[in-house]
Amino acid sequence: EAGVTQSPTHLIKTRGQQVTLRCSPISGHTSVYWYQQALGLGLQFLLWYDEGEERNRGNFPPRFSGRQFPNYSSELNVNALELEDSALYLCASSSDRIPGNTIYFGEGSWLTVV
Amino acid sequence: AQTVTQSQPEMSVQEAETVTLSCTYDTSENNYYLFWYKQPPSRQMILVIRQEAYKQQNATENRFSVNFQKAAKSFSLKISDSQLGDTAMYFCAFMKPSNAGGTSYGKLTFGQGTILTVHP
Numbered sequence: 001e002a003g004v005t006q007s008p009t010h011l012i013k014t015r016g017q018q019v020t021l022r023c024s025p026i027s028g029h030t031s032v033y034w035y036q037q038a039l040g041l042g043l044q045f046l047l048w049y050d051e052g053e054e055r056n057r058g059n060f061p062p063r064f065s066g067r068q069f070p071n072y073s074s075e076l077n078v079n080a081l082e083l084e085d086s087a088l089y090l091c092a093s094s095s096d097r098i099p100g101n102t103i104y105f106g107e108g109s110w111l112t113v114v
Numbered sequence: 115a116q117t118v119t120q121s122q123p124e125m126s127v128q129e130a131e132t133v134t135l136s137c138t139y140d141t142s143e144n145n146y147y148l149f150w151y152k153q154p155p156s157r158q159m160i161l162v163i164r165q166e167a168y169k170q171q172n173a174t175e176n177r178f179s180v181n182f183q184k185a186a187k188s189f190s191l192k193i194s195d196s197q198l199g200d201t202a203m204y205f206c207a208f209m210k211p212s213n214a215g216g217t218s219y220g221k222l223t224f225g226q227g228t229i230l231t232v233h234p
Contacts, residue, residue, distance in 0.1 A: 033221060037157075043205065043224040056221055088157055092222075101147060101211055103222055105159035 002027065004106035006091050012112045013081050021076040021109045025093030031055075032074040033094070033103060034066060038087035046089075049074055081113045116141045116208050120225035127196045128233050134181075135191045135228050137206030143167075147209045148182065148189045149222070154202040162204070165189065196232045203227045 005024045013019050025032050034046040045058040049068035063079040072093075078085055092105040117140045127133035139148070150162040165173045165182050172180050177197075181190045193200055206225040 035222075042226050043222075045221045045223070048221055058221075090159060092159075101209065102149070102161060102164055103209070104161065105151075107156070107158045 004091055004093050004104055006089075006106040006109050008109060009107065010110045010112075012114060015081055015083060015113055017081050018077065018079045019081060019111060021078075021089050021091075021111070022073065023076070023091030023093075023106060024073045025091075026095075026104055029093035029095040029104075030072055031094045032068055032072065033092040034074070034076045035090040035092065036060075036087045037090060037108075038084070041087075043090070047076065078111075083113050086111060086113045116143075116146075116210070116223045118206055118208050118223050118225040120204075120206055120228050122228045123226070124229045124231070126231045126233060127193075129196055129198060131196055132192060132194045133196055133230065135193075135204050135206075135230065137189045137191070137225055139187050139189065139206075139208050141187070141208065143210055145211060147211065148180075149207040149209070150178070150180070150189075150191045151205045151207060151224075152200075152202045153205065153227075154199075159205070163191065193230075198232050198234060201230060201232045203229050 007022045031050040033048050036044045047066050048056040052068050066076040068074045088108045090105050090108045092103045094103045119138050146167045148165045152160045152162050163173050163175045163178050172182050177194045179192045205227045207222040209222050
């Protein structure tokens, strides 16, 4: 069974540009989470989508947004990129139908803003 | 709000020996989940072990076991017979069940991480 898949794995953007990161959850999982792991700042919760709706949002500015599609895949969009947006962006998925609510992670998308 | 604290930034252990990583958390909830994740140099977060707060029995997964002390809000990870492949950053994480309501449910709150190095 395929795990959580993310694309692209690495990308370089210029300050002020926009970026879209993509995530496909584990089959059967309806919830998708986005986390940011910046150097020295640990893992920060960004967004949680479930059944196509945004359920929870971390303490990030509105230029961080996303959506979840009917097939439960998700996109994370970051507008007006800033240097401090350089980080590993991790997507994760889970299903409330599976006892324990365990969250499984993808391999991440490395974003470098120059 | 929940907080998770890992007080050991770095730990090291010799191959085949046992090491314990510490984690404490703060919450007013009675029902929740606790996790240990491993992040090797590849940076993928890998689930090591999980514990439901309502279960008194400590979780075990092969060489990995936890010491869950609910009253003390402590959740330590013991790695027995350490292997070179165990070298990684280890994160302790807290989560309220997604049907618990409130603004923090459904997301993981992570500790700062402990870098574990296993020496041959």
